[in-house]
Every structure is written in C-alpha cells, then in structure tokens.
Amino acid sequence: MNTRSKFLVAALALSTSLAAPPALADDISSVGVSVGSLGNPYFVALVKGATTQLKSDAPKASINALSADYDLNKQFSQMDSFVTSGANLILINGVDPQAVLPAVKRVQKAGAVVIAVDVASSGVDGTVQTDNVAAGRISCEFLAKKLSGKGEVAIENGPQVSSIIDRVRGCKEVLARYPDIKIVSDDQNGGGDRDLGFKVMQGYLVRFPNLKGVFAINDPEAIGSDLAIRQAHRQGIIVTSVDGAPDITVSLKDPKSSIVASASQDPYQMGKDGVAMGRAIKEGKIAKGTVRLMAPTLITRDNVDSYKGWTGE
Template sequence: MSFRTFQAGGVAAAIAIALAAMPACARELRSVGISVGSLGNPYFVALVEGASQAAHKINPDVRVNAVSSEYDLGKQFTEMDNFIAAGVDLILVAADDPKAIAPAIKRAQAAGIAVVAVDVEAEGADATVETDNTKAGEIACAYLGDKMGAGNVVIQWAGPLSGSIARVKGCEKALGAHAGIKVLSDDQNGNCTREGGMNIMLDHLQRYRDIKGVYTICEPEALGADLAIRQLKRDGIVIASTDGSPDAVSALKGDTDLIATSSQDPRQEGRIGVEEGYGLMNGKPPEHRILMLPPQLVTRDNAAQYKGW
C-alpha cells in the first residue's frame, strides 16, 4: 500500500478535480454512517461536523447517522452491522482496533458499501484519511524535550490504535535525542478521556516522585493529567499533547501545565473522508489509499494566532 503526506490545500484541489469529473449519472449519496470512538470527545464531534457538511454539499437531502462506540469493539461491530442493514451508501469508521475491525469492513464491502477509515487506520478499508501521527508525536515531544532539557517523562496512550501507537513512536524518537531524558512509562491507556488521564496521572505521581514531563496522545487525557498535578500540588511538571482542540487552546492561554500540542484538523478529515468515499462509490478510487494531513505545533507563544477547529 502506497502513501504520501499531502498539504491540505493540495488534497482539496485534487478532490475537487475528481468530483468535477464525475459522470452525469453518478450514483447518489443518500445515506452515510459514521462510527467513532466517543462523541463526548470534541475531536470526533468536529470530524462528524466536517463529514456532514461535505455530505450535504453533495446531496442536501442526505441522511447522516453518527454513533459512538465508546471504544467497545463489540459495540462498533454492531454499529457497522446496523449500517449494513440500513443500506447506507458510505461508512466512515474510526476503528477501535485496526485489525479486528476487518471482518465488519468486509461485510460492508460485500454489501456494496464504500468504507473509509478516518483518524486511524482500519485493515481492509477502501481509503484512509488521518493525521501524520508519527510527526504529531514527534513535534510535540521535541518541544517538550527542549523545554525540559533533562528529567523523567511519562507517556499516556489510548490503546492499540494505529494513531496512538504512531504518536508514542514519534514522541519517543524526539525524546531520544535528549541524553538526559528518561521515559518512565509509556503503556498506560487513558481511553482519551479526562477521567482516564487524571487517574493515570494520579497513579504516576504517587509511584514516581520525580516527574518533569508528560506527553498524552490526546488532549482530554492531558487536561485530566493537569487536574491530577494540581490536585496533588506538584510543581515543575510540563505537559505536551496532540489534537489542537478549543479546550486545549484555552488551557495554553491559561494557568495550566500544558505548554504545547500538535494540532489536527478533524473537520478536514471528515470532509475528505466523505469526498473520497463518494468518489469510490462512483468508480473513482483515490490515487493513494492513505492520505496523511500534516500537524501543526501550537504553543503558548503562538496559541493566540492559531486558527483551530
């Protein structure tokens, strides 16, 4: 499978050309099913909004049904089967497990439904639209490492998702450039929630007496970690994360321990996912099955200028 990192403008231009080339008898987009990890996460809310806007641009009467798996693979299987039974034309899925989701994707494709993976990879999907997650982890932790100089770091992830794994990999690569930095933990799953991030951080703060830095693969965990640090009144700890959400930007501008995040563009992911899916429905497969969107580093210094999602 080939892949290439695209600038957002280049992707949009390429898709616009492809959509303009659709035959007059193009298959109608009547319904779209979207399954994401949690609609309590602002990131996925924005992704669904972007997808819905793109779908309604194609067909103002399209039905868009977005559901939340709550990171339960069994529930996501049921959601996928419900989409199939409802006869949707297109499915966007943020897979809870990139490999285990494969049978559900095959069932959808056998029913003539195009499947596009968004945010994270999913085995067998017709196309994937995601952030360059390795780069996202790398630029956030390069900044974290530079600000720390030396000391102990803990990393929170969100389970065996491709994006989660890639961000941790990129982070550890960046931190590895600092001889004085040691990663104490990198395998605790906060499920991308504030509660998860807070509970893991409370445990880490009680287990390790000397923590100087934290990287979380998503911002709900980062904000939870910040709450834990304040609850235990620990000083001298800085946090970096990934997403670029409005809550994180507010945290960067306020009195918190968050110093940087590598932003994504969930609305763009949702828009491109629908546009690529519509092309697939009409015999126009993407030039590259994996589209990677570049992240942007947002810090306390440039948060005021950042145009987020």
C-alpha cells in the first residue's frame, strides 16, 4: 500500500469513527446520487451504504438517488437538479468518464463536492472504486485454468464506463498468456443487465458452436447468459463474472449452473466510503483528487459457503 493509500484509509477511518461536529449537519445539507441503473442490485446496495453513512454524519441531511439509465443527457439533468434542490455532495457513477466533465464543473462551481463511485470520472473531487483491472484478471485467470488453458472464449462486454473497460482489459491481459485460448468476441454489449445478457448469449450460441467459456462483465449479464445456455441445452460452457451479488451465490451453489466464479465487490462499503470521502474533502482532511481502489475477492463454488456477501446485506 503506497503512502497516499495509507493516508486515505486513515482519513476515512477517522472521518467515520469520530462523532460529527455540530456544524456538519449544515455542511452536508443534501446528497444526490446518480448511478447507472437502480434495477441493478449492486447500485441499490451502494445507495444503501451511502444512506447509512449519511445518517451517521449528518442525520438531518436528505439523500436523493436516481437512475441515469446510462444516458448522458439524463445524468446531466440529474446533477443540475441535485444542486437546484440544495445538494452540496454528489456521488456519481459516470455514464461517460470524459463527457461528464462539463456537468461536474458546473455543479462544483455551484458549491457541490463530487465523488465518483464505482467508475472514474473526469474532474471529480475524489474517487472510490473497485480495482477493476484486478477483478478482470482474477475472474479470467480462473476461467483459463478451468479450461486447462485452451478453447474458444467470449468476453461479454457492457456499457463503456471505466469499470467495465478496466475489467475487460484485465481479462485480456490474463488470456493473452494462454496461446491456446482464442477470444472469438469482445464487442457485444450485454447492457450490464440480465435480459440483454441473455440475448447476447443466444447470439454466441448460434455463432460459436465450439464456445467453451464466457467472461461476463457483471453478475446480471452472467445470470442471463446462464439462462440462455440452459434453454439451449448446451453443455460444456463455463461462465465467470464480477460483482459477488446475492443472486450469484445461488448460481454458484447450483450444480446445473454454468457460472463457476465471480470477483466480488463491496458496493455497500463503497457507498459509505463515498460519503465519508466527500465529508473529509469538505473538511480539508484529505486532498482533492484522492483515489481509493478496493481489492476484489474471487468467489467460487469451493468457497461460496463461507462467503458473507456484500457488507450491509
């Protein structure tokens, strides 16, 4: 752990453990949260964590969480409305890491601190996210070993936010070390949800009769893919993913499921840390531009019984 990371961890611990000073409730008047989709349990858990931390830090403050639905214009409008309604801390799961910059600058000028959660975004005051490159690496390393280092593999992609780009990059770094593994597709967008993941997998099954493995960028896509494999009565395909969501534990315990592993995140803690970081930056306890990377953990059929799930769930 480098010096900046140690400093951040210490600052976050201090900011969450000490009682809120009398002026804090006035300082954090309201929090706005804009995420990809509240139809994804991951973001529901993130908002729950942020709400828990806010109740501790500023009991009188309000929180408003909205789905951007991966629509940049919609996210711009949400950020503006947050500030108009009095929010001075915004947690943003940026739809586009670069294009969101004008909205970030605009709300900062209005006095709001902006913390990126789950994905990186340009111009924000701080960032809390999983080490997504590492998540892609450990998930695809497990996939490669399960395939004994050979066979056709598809990378089921998703919305092009930084977290997904990083997961795919980490996966490709690992698979490149296995010359007998062939990536037959890496550009199909499963939308980060179950229904589109199902449709993408249906296409794979038609196009690639020798497909042996799939890396899905998140658990909803993996679950949709598993359903498509079952409905097609295909055998010998294995799936790995990222999230460690509650639903994935059911799949990992099901011997008929194609899903064999998921690199777990902790969205509940991420939401808590996003609010704590915003508070610490507002109080001058940590520097603007600080980034915290949370380490992922691989959940498999072998260790799923001891997996406690997301914090706060």
